[in-house]
Amino acid sequence: MNDQERTTSTSSNAEIRLTLLAEPSSVVLARELVRYALxxxxxQGDLVHDSMLVMSEIVTNAVAAAxxxxIRLRCALQNQALLLECWDPCPALPISRVTTTTDENGRGLTIIAACAKEVGIRPAATGQGKIIWALMPI
Structure with a gap:
């Protein structure tokens, strides 16, 4: 199921949400959501590119977990900051690991941390699953 949940926009606050299935093809849709919103x-420029990369890594983790x-995505402007979020129903936290240059996966959290101003994981308010978020520098 891929459906746009809500788009709001005011001069001080804007957001867009999207519900997707946790499937590899959803990573492309997540990137496009960010491109569309921004x-x-x-x-434009580096913020759009870096934000698309970060969201794709966050969603890749959600696909692997659930x-x-x-999964539910959110891209929002709040208090002069860009917030990227992905909720998934799996309570297990992603694990950051040391990778080598030949590893084909395992770099997602490192990439997110390198691009974002702040990164975090919090339990969902409903008690089901978790939200991985990144605050991007504007």
Whole structure:
């Protein structure tokens, strides 16, 4: 199920949400959600590219954790900051690991941390699952 949940926009606050299935093809849709939101909010260049990369890494983790389940994405401007979030129903936290240049996976959290101003994981308010978030420098 891929459906846009809500888009709001005011001069001080804007957000867009999307519910997707935790499948590899959803990573592309997550990147496009970020591109759409940021260009609509008149951002360009490195912020758009880095934010697309960060969201794709966050969603890749969600796909690995909860394949076949629904995930929820959110891209929001709040208090002069860009917030990227992904909820998945799996309570297990992603584990950061040391990788080598030949490893084909395992670099996602490192990439997110390198691009974002702040990164975090919090339990969902409903008590089900977790939200991985990144605050991007504007």
């Amino acid at each position: 260009t609509a909010w008149n951002f 394949r076949g389940s629904q």
